[in-house]
Amino acid sequence: MGRVPADRIRLEVVVGSVRAVRFGPVVADWFVRRARQDTRFEISVLDLADADLPADHTDSPQAQRFRARVDAADAFVFVTPEYNHGYPAALKNAVDTAKEEWRGKPVGFVSYGGLSGGLRATEQLRQVVAEVHMVSVRQTVSFHQARKRFDAAGETDDGAAIDSHGRLLDQLSWWADAVRGAHATRPYPG
Incomplete structure (x- = not known):
């Protein structure tokens, strides 16, 4: 990972599903394609299917690399499905793998699922x-009946999601700038 210019926000988009057959990459790719058009952000994708994090939270080279990426980021977007009215275990494991590295950083949510659009997982x-000690921004992007919302090229004409995407980035940018300013003068008191 290269150096990010000081004025750009390092945004990690975390793909939360690790299932062999999953829809998460379609949703994440759509979000990332649009977000990369916003020059405020330098964007990386952290796919938990590739992270190989130990479920028992033992220290490992994979966990150390993961914590280093979390530490280096200014903001996050969690792309999460809703499985059985909840979020994936891999995403909880990822949150639990780091601790201080998350503190004081903003996070937004992009959810997808059936009728609820993943909103229960987000809540x-x-x-x-x-x-x-993360700050969750208010705006979310949610795809109800997600498989019906995307075409074969991974695009959507879901106006609410498109509008929410921009608002989510605006809120993440505001919080990331505020947090970076605060961290420059004093450490987070967590």
Whole structure:
């Protein structure tokens, strides 16, 4: 990972599903394609299917690399499905793998699923990220019946999602700038 210019926000987009057959990469790729048009951000994708994080939270080279990426980021977007009215275990494991590295950083959510569009997963995740001292932004992007919302090229004409995408980035940018300014003068008191 190269050096990010000081004025750009390092945004990690975390793909939360690790299932062999999953829709998450379609949703994440759409979000990232649009977000890369916003010059405020330098964007990386952290796909948990590739992270190989130990479920028992033992220290490992994979966990160390993961924590280093979390530490280097200014902001996050969690792309999460809703499985059985909740979020994936791999995403909870990822949150639990780091601790201080998350503190004081903003996070936004892009969710997808059936009728609820993943909103129940997002609401549960808000509680989890608060416990590790992250700031969840209000705006979300949500895809109800997600497989029907995207065409074969991975594009969508879902106006609400497109509008929410921009608002989510605006809120992440505001919080990331505020947090970087605060960190420059004093450490987070967590």
